Amino acid sequence: MSNITKEANKDFVSAGGEVLLFTIDDVVYGIEIKYINEIIGIEQITVVPKVPDYIKGIINLRGKTVPIISVRKRFGKEEIPYDERTCIIVLEFDGSNQAGIIVDRVREVTTAKPEEICATPANKNVNANHYIKNIIENSEGIKLLLNCEKLVMEQ
Template identity: 45%
Template structure:
């Protein structure tokens, strides 16, 4: 019984916490519970025949991770990477994916009472927004990480990971 209570308390420490990052002037938030780590931009190996927003793969301590430029994912103009550009590594359905963002801000605590539904603008990007978080500094667009990538994307990321795992095994 005590173990269950400890587990609930540990889980609650991540509740309502969002890693915030910028894309241009907008501030986005993603559930801290799916964030694995934040790394600086590094060499990206281009993979043929993938959607434009999938920039390629990186080798992170022996793990091959597909990276997605969030600007391109949201149909924005590409912007050259700078020293502020980061890769936010998240885990979605057991697959690691790197999200390339203009810059990481901070972890914010945004309770449900400060989250309102997104406006119904019929914009394609709007389907990725779970809610609008109200903060003292303004608003944060809270991403629905489960909807960021389609089933086809998920399959492609799985294949990219499987291909590289098979290649590593064959090399050994």
């Protein structure tokens, strides 16, 4: 993690913040709201040759080319057919770079309180790919807060 990313994560852990929750199978994941540009339905994705299999292709979003990533594939899960609840969460980094992630269901926006946020387990096998930045645990259960930069930008 870069120093800037570490500092931003430290701020989130100490202050909490808004998180968009979504599901893949029965697991609830979260993304800090600061990364969310918009949520759109599944649309025509143009396949790009010779890219990793988790990159589904690209879409044109208001004149901007946006790569689309399957979170299921990224996590090594089997693909399922898209339905009316499947959607693309468009993420934005550094005010200009965008990427979309396909998720099974968007649930809600919630506020994570500092006392609900904890570190991932020290066991390397639990988070070997480092896609999980923190764990949010409250009376509603456990949510895995994703590291958006690693999920989207690392190969």
